[in-house]
Amino acid sequence: xxxxxxxxxxxxxxxxxLLITSTVMGMTSGPTGYEALKxxxxxxxxxxxxxxxxxxxLIDNNEELxxxxxxxxxxxxxxxxxSVLIDTNDLxxxxxxxxxxxxxxxxxxxxxxxxKIICTQEENETEKEHYEFENPQMxxxxxxxxxxxxxxxxxxxxxxxxxxxxxxxxxNLDKNEIPTLFNLILNLNAAQNEECNVECETNNKVAxxxxxxxxxxEFPKLISSIQTEKVNIEIIIDKDSIIKEMDLEFEVSGNDAxxxxxxxxxxxxxxxxxxxxxxxDIIDLAGxxxxxxxxxxxxxx
Amino acid sequence: xxxxxxxxxxxxxxxxxxxxxxxxxxxxxxxxxGCLIENPSIIxxxxxxxxxxxxxxxxxxxxxxxxxxxxxxxxxxxxxxDKVKTFSLGMKQRLxxxxxxxxxxxxxxxxxxxNGLDIEGTRELRRIISDLAKEFMISFLVSSHQxxxxxxFCDKILIIxxxxxxxxxxxxxxxxxxxxxxxYFIEKMKEELGGDLNECNINQYKK
Amino acid sequence: MxxxxxxxxxxxxxxxxxxxxVFLFLSSILISILASxxxxxTDRSLxxxxxxxxxxxxxxxxxxxxxxxxLFILMLTSDLFSGEFSDxxxxxxxxxxxxxxKxxxxxxxxxxxxIFLLLLxxxxxxxxxxxxxxxxSSCLIKLPSNFITYTFAAIPMLLIAIITAFTAxxxxxxxxxxxxxxxxxxxxxxxxxxxxxxxxxxPTSYLSWYQNFSSTLNFSKTxxxxxxxxxxxxxxxxxxxxxxxxxxV
Numbered sequence: 001x002x003x004x005x006x007x008x009x010x011x012x013x014x015x016x017x018l019l020i021t022s023t024v025m026g027m028t029s030g031p032t033g034y035e036a037l038k039x040x041x042x043x044x045x046x047x048x049x050x051x052x053x054x055x056x057x058l059i060d061n062n063e064e065l066x067x068x069x070x071x072x073x074x075x076x077x078x079x080x081x082x083s084v085l086i087d088t089n090d091l092x093x094x095x096x097x098x099x100x101x102x103x104x105x106x107x108x109x110x111x112x113x114x115x116k117i118i119c120t121q122e123e124n125e126t127e128k129e130h131y132e133f134e135n136p137q138m139x140x141x142x143x144x145x146x147x148x149x150x151x152x153x154x155x156x157x158x159x160x161x162x163x164x165x166x167x168x169x170x171x172n173l174d175k176n177e178i179p180t181l182f183n184l185i186l187n188l189n190a191a192q193n194e195e196c197n198v199e200c201e202t203n204n205k206v207a208x209x210x211x212x213x214x215x216x217x218e219f220p221k222l223i224s225s226i227q228t229e230k231v232n233i234e235i236i237i238d239k240d241s242i243i244k245e246m247d248l249e250f251e252v253s254g255n256d257a258x259x260x261x262x263x264x265x266x267x268x269x270x271x272x273x274x275x276x277x278x279x280x281d282i283i284d285l286a287g288x289x290x291x292x293x294x295x296x297x298x299x300x301x
Numbered sequence: 302x303x304x305x306x307x308x309x310x311x312x313x314x315x316x317x318x319x320x321x322x323x324x325x326x327x328x329x330x331x332x333x334x335g336c337l338i339e340n341p342s343i344i345x346x347x348x349x350x351x352x353x354x355x356x357x358x359x360x361x362x363x364x365x366x367x368x369x370x371x372x373x374x375x376x377x378x379x380x381x382x383d384k385v386k387t388f389s390l391g392m393k394q395r396l397x398x399x400x401x402x403x404x405x406x407x408x409x410x411x412x413x414x415x416n417g418l419d420i421e422g423t424r425e426l427r428r429i430i431s432d433l434a435k436e437f438m439i440s441f442l443v444s445s446h447q448x449x450x451x452x453x454f455c456d457k458i459l460i461i462x463x464x465x466x467x468x469x470x471x472x473x474x475x476x477x478x479x480x481x482x483x484x485y486f487i488e489k490m491k492e493e494l495g496g497d498l499n500e501c502n503i504n505q506y507k508k
Numbered sequence: 509m510x511x512x513x514x515x516x517x518x519x520x521x522x523x524x525x526x527x528x529x530v531f532l533f534l535s536s537i538l539i540s541i542l543a544s545x546x547x548x549x550t551d552r553s554l555x556x557x558x559x560x561x562x563x564x565x566x567x568x569x570x571x572x573x574x575x576x577x578x579l580f581i582l583m584l585t586s587d588l589f590s591g592e593f594s595d596x597x598x599x600x601x602x603x604x605x606x607x608x609x610k611x612x613x614x615x616x617x618x619x620x621x622x623i624f625l626l627l628l629x630x631x632x633x634x635x636x637x638x639x640x641x642x643x644x645s646s647c648l649i650k651l652p653s654n655f656i657t658y659t660f661a662a663i664p665m666l667l668i669a670i671i672t673a674f675t676a677x678x679x680x681x682x683x684x685x686x687x688x689x690x691x692x693x694x695x696x697x698x699x700x701x702x703x704x705x706x707x708x709x710x711p712t713s714y715l716s717w718y719q720n721f722s723s724t725l726n727f728s729k730t731x732x733x734x735x736x737x738x739x740x741x742x743x744x745x746x747x748x749x750x751x752x753x754x755x756x757v
Contacts, residue, residue, distance in 0.1 A: 007746075012746055303757065343600065351525070359606065
């Protein structure tokens with residue numbers, strides 16, 4: 001019996017030492033791509049002052065349907081300024097805007113009128129109450145649930161050093177790696193009713209205020225056999241794990257109502273700069289033509 | 302009996318069978334031993350033949366024809382392919398004995414083998430044990446409370462009381478002295494316990 | 509070594525002679541056929557296939573190893589260990605020329621063989637059904653990586669078997685072992701959601717280890733997780749084997 005006990009103890013000792021070795025190994029090997037991504041998202045969320053430059057394009061069957069570019073300067077939560085350029089076949093507009101405390105001002109280049117919207121007190125307070133309920137324990141549980149949902153996609157997130165203390169996180173999914181649920185949702189969504197509801201009405205009103213005819217955004221809509229062809233996301237983070245650049249490419253193919261095959265691509269490029277050193281350019285309304293708008297028509301923020 | 306075959310761990314002492322120690326050399330020792338302890342240990346949803354085939358795999362040196370041989374010895378060859386769960390207790394006991402003697406052991410341990418058997422079954426069992434002992438020179442270690450059974454086919458008895466061996470004796474000698482085995486047993490117990498045997502009313506025995 | 513091989517053969521024979529396991533085996537394989545059928549049906553009604561044909565093998569594997577296989581293994585292992593104690597057939601194997609340690613190892617190996625056969629069967633069926641949906645070339649490209657993933661899926665499943673065998677040493681009833689294992693795994697999942705720090709130490713978090721092989725291989729992570737699996741496997745194996753050795757029948 002002694003021999004057996006001795007052998008068992010040796011076995012248990014080997015097992016425990018393997019456990020310790022792998023724990024140490026796990027701690028020293030650094031984060032995986034997925035973990036780096038989560039850290040980057042958390043750290044970037046805490047950035048309160050930066051300049052965001054974005055450019056995007058929507059392409060259908062190799063024809064550029066819409067191009068969008070913008071530069072937004074965020075000095076504080078309620079001190080933001082920026083410009084947005086929208087370019088489609090029928091529209092070419094450049095908007096400038098600024099938000100100062102509860103006042104938002106914007107104008108587009110085809111008109112000299114400055115639009116002004118003032119947010120009322122009550123609406124701001126309800127938002128503040130919402131943020132106070134967050135707690136770290138709840139966050140941890142949500143994170144575990146998210147990890148479980150992501151499943152084996154975690155392995156598709158890769159991390160690479162690109163020099164200068166910067167790292168690149170890449171997610172490259174081709175047709176076969178897209179989770180099946182994703183395609184299913186796309187198909188189900190497309191099969192829904194086309195009737196205009198309350199949200200649609202609000203969107204139309206918003207479009208009117210911005211001086212845009214909603215018909216300009218009528219792009220070929222895919223309604224059947226929708227399949228995601230490619231998803232590419234490249235994120236560059238700096239040494240503090242804050243997202244500096246992000247490039248997204250999303251390609252989908254499907255049939256429209258007339259059963260024509262469309263291949264649609266969405267490309268978005270994103271850059272973050274001047275962190276903690278951004279100053280917003282607040283528009284000066286002195287001597288300008290101003291039109292005041294009611295918040296009830298738009299809804300604040 | 303369970304500690305002899307290694308089914309129960311002994312706290313102290315050693316067991317040696319054919320000069321081999323069971324704790325040190327289990328595999329080599331147990332080859333010489335077959336056993337049927339308490340209920341027959343057989344797999345119900347397999348046939349007779351398959352049960353024996355399973356154990357035959359452990360003994361490469363023995364040819365597979367031995368399976369048919371033991372089935373014949375124990376009288377089960379007609380039921381070779383029947384599922385064991387349909388067997389009566391007597392037949393299950395016979396199969397268990399077949400499995401115990403398969404490897405031509407030097408010692409077979411039987412714990413209360415006639416327990417639950419009817420008269421025919423018991424007689425059949427006696428016949429098989431005597432035949433095997435004589436023909437194949439196998440020693441049987443049988444434990445039983447049925448003293449008349451023991452009297453009928455055993456050569457030597459061992460009386461154990463509270464883990465101590467009180468007496469060993471050859472049956473021939475006991476019978477020659479004219480007393481029954483039962484009386485002999487009671488007398489030995491009385492000696493051991495100092496004359497205080499509850500309701501037993503034995504006054505004298507014939508010499 | 510010979511004794512272990514013989515005993516493994518015996519135990520595997522015992523497993524496959526039980527009707528209920530053959531039935532479970534076949535019905536598990538049917539799931540992959542079901543997956544393809546679902547795919548074809550939804551192709552017509554929703555205008556697009558739900559399951560990408562090239563990934564049917566992996567989807568089926570995920571389903572199998574998260575639900576079907578662990579239950580199968582729990583039942584199988586608890587029957588081989590505590591089940592044999594309760595219906596007394598263990599004595600038949602204990603009085604044979606094989607030490608208790610070797611018997612223990614051979615029982616685990618027999619469960620391993622069954623797991624492997626089941627995975628192989630599932631692999632073949634799911635590959636065939638994935639070919640049926642068309643897109644032959646992409647299915648073919650993924651074939652070797654799918655095969656490797658399926659093979660390595662046996663390793664975490666074997667860990668489940670080893671842990672179940674250890675648990676079975678404490679009970680004399682097959683169903684009690686299954687219940688204890690299910691409760692324990694539910695408890696572990698609940699605890700690791702509330703205290704995520706202990707997740708790397710829980711054996712349950714490595715059950716999907718094979719997923720490392722279905723995409724670009726992160727070598728150090730894979731080896732790290734394999735070490736954890738090995739560590740737990742060794743610990744539970746030795747502990748279970750010791751308890752089996754000491755057990756009085």
